[in-house]
Amino acid sequence: MPKIKILDESTACRIAAGEVVERPVSVVKELVENSLDAGADRITVTLVGGGADAITVVDNGCGISQEDTPLAFHRHATSKINDAADLGHIETLGFRGEALPSIAAVADLQIKTRTPQDNAGYLMRVHGGTITEFGPTGCPVGTSIAITDLFFNTPARRKHMKTKSTEGGLIADLIYKLSLIRPGVRFAMEQRGREVFRSPGTGKLLDAIAAVYGVEEAGMMVPVTAVEGDITVVGYVGKPELNRSTRQQITVSVNGRLVRSSTVNQALEEAYKGLISIGRYPLAVLQLQLPPALIDVNVHPAKTEIKIENEEQLAQLISTTVRRSLRQTNLIPAVGSNLINKPSLPATAEPFKLSFDTADNKKTTVPHNVAYDSLLPQAQPECVMEILKYIEHEKDELPEPNDAEPAGDPVNMESQATVGAAVKAVVGHLNETVTTEAQPDYRGAEFPRLQVVAQLLNMYIIAESEGSVYLIDQHAAHERVLFEKYYEQLQNNTPQVQYLLVPLSVNLRAHEKELLWEYRSEIEALGFVLDDFGRDSLLLRGIPGDSSPGKSERLIEDMLETIVEQGKPGGLGVKFALSALLACKAAIKAGEKLAIQAMQSLVEQLAAANEPFTCPHGRPTLVSISRRELSVMFKRA
Incomplete structure (x- = not known):
């Protein structure tokens, strides 16, 4: 009797889901990319529990016909390619036909969809890969997909998700980046019954940057444009003073696809060499257009990593163009409270x-x-x-x-x-x-x-x-001395606070405020004193004793990025990372x-x-x- 056997469809989908659906943000990415491929210019994402409890994505795209809807939940069923030859010039975001069956295999999924040609919509419900309900329904043109009970049949994966605020923050960051690479689409995100973000959808990249980062930051962006042969680079890069502690705010798209590219990151760092401090990274939004034949997107299950045929030429073009744009810009920082550095003390002072x-x-x-x-x-x-x-x-x-x-x-x-x-x-x-x-x-x-x-x-x-x-x-x-001091404060909850004469209002995005509030005990143990100050604002009344008041806002931004990377509150990883961050910022330079x-x-x-x-x-x-x-x-x- 043969030992090798062909797995059934349900088991195969569960295995595929392990690669495609890693966490709630993976679900949102796949569904939103389907909406974009359907030609939608309005996409709304609604979250419950940071996406861990429920996710709903609604678009006004072309919809799916009644005949095609059941086929969409079969593995490798797609309308985007016909044969292997099409893999050499992919122009859509999806093409494998894995997303919907993979999501439906590990969750409860309900889809409502309607095409412009149909008078009625079609509803289908799939639970753990099994269709449990289907039939006509009333709905507008487009598609609405609701996900609940995610990872109900893979408890190990559900257990290792991060906190709801962290998962929601990852989804928010994805929506922000998609808003930047698709400025002609109006994205909206709703959480806890209210809209927490909306992009203008005007088609102007600078408008999208203002919606994501704020008007002041948008005013500090420098336009970048270059064309060399079949390669086009357009976008904006921040002035050197507008920098971050990680590469997380470098947003890159290739042919409309959000990607992670070490080549582009290195080219940007080369362009900023000597302009920003070591260990700091620029804020940038770059949209690259290349012939589809020059790129291979069939590399990673999430399709965020790609191979580019002429990487060296692209890197040189980006580095040269960004550097030239920066040289043609007045880079003298404006005097403001957020730019005031700690004054250097004389050699004889303590x-x-x-x-x-x-x-x-x-x-x-x-x-x-x-x-x-x-x-x-x-x-x-x-x-x-x-x-x-x-x-x-x-x-x-x-x-x-x-x-x-x-x-x-x-x-x-x-x-x-x-x-x-x-x-x-x-x-x-x-x-x-x-x-x-x-x-x-x-x-x-x-x-x-x-x-x-x-x-x-x-x-x-x-x-x-x-x-x-x-x-x-x-x-x-x-740095070592301060690290042990801060780590002990976190362990024993014994903060050393310097109170500000004039409290500072800190404006945050909705998910950032939730994250800070969730990690409030750790942040207060370090010496920060924060009060709620309205919808998306906090009032900073005190900071750690060794910190500079002029750098408080940047320090909070860096802490948020550290928290997103580390995970659950109360963990030693978060405490270590926060202590190391504050020690590095406050230490003698x-x-x-x-x-x-x-x-x-x-x-x-x-x-x-x-x-x-x-x-x-x-x-x-x-x-x-x-x-x-x-x-x-x-x-x-």
Whole structure:
């Protein structure tokens, strides 16, 4: 008896549904794309429970005839292609004939549809792949599909969905992006009995951008247009000041299809190189038109990843065009409360509330007007001058300080090696003991007892201990200290708040406000004080003690993106990610000059940390150069 057997239709649909229908947003994507293929210019999406409880999509497209409606629920039944030859020039969003049978296999689905030629509509209900009801019904021209009881027969998938607010946020983000790539279609989204979003449907992309991001942001967008052979690129990109912490707000379409493209992302990042900080990404909406024969959309079940024949040419065109458009635009930021940065403190001031008092470290008080050189060991004047002369002579070979650190990128070992080489060449002249001052009693037994000597390139702290020289990344070190502080606040609900003299009104989209409210306990534990201030607004009364008031709105935007990526409230992943985000934003940046006392205090706080050797993103906080390594370098070994 043969062991291999052909699976029945119901089982095959359940398997296909696992690839096509991952979560509620997958259902909405497939249904809305069907509506667009049907020529609809008005599409309404209604959600209950963020799409986890119910989804309804209504359009005014061409509808489906009574004869075709049952066929639409058979696998690989489609009106969009006829044979394999058509796969080489696909011009519709759907073509596999998998969406409707896959959705119906894992949910309760009801469809009402009518064509312009019919006087009556047709109703069909399918539960778990089985037709349970069908017949004529009254309805307008177009199609209405209602989904309930999603994943009723796949409980494992339902269990691992994120919260209803998070799932609803993913659907909202999809509708926003579809509004941007199809500005001629009027999209509407309803939730909890009210309309939370509507695009104008005027056909003008800038109108759609204003509906999604706001009028102020739309005014900061730069038009982009380019034609090269058969390739056309049109759209808008944001001025450098209009940036985000992730690539989530880069919206790209190819021939009207919403896609994710690493090629386009890299081209945009190349165009913005030197214009925005490392770890920040532009806001952009790009619509690409290519001959269908040059692209392959039959790559991924969700059809969001495609293959392009001439990717290098496309990347070069995008990068060149965007860069040229930015160069022709006045990029001087307008002065506003959201653009005010934290002022740089003088080198002798105490930055970022670093405490200089330690329990077992008795220091001599140094007046603020004492010269910087006088804070260094007086027994080594030639050594100090040699360090300063060497750095001045070699400064062109050393990496330039950057005002922002990457949020999660791997450490650049080449840059560290360069800085290390500069220091190795001069610190060999330091004596074993640079001070007779009492050494602090650090909590961590394995962390070296460090005495700060100087600051290098306003990026690194030079310290000495027991015959070794240490280079400490001031940003990574402070980031570790603040991360553990914020994480402890989240665990124990012990916020440190600085209240604003003038509360700040923060305007959000409906799903963003719901997300913040759902994660309110975590956000308040970090030090934010928020009050409801109307339909889609919140009143910000307090912020974390180490944060800058001028960056509060951007920080909230970044927190929302972090929450969407992480998942359920109360989870360790969310707490870790939020703590790391706030620590990165509030930490001392490369390029900030620090006083000796401030650097010593930072080193002591780092030593007291639970995990002092790396920042929350895994980059090292310090590196060491031993006496033996220095001796070998100077050929003393």
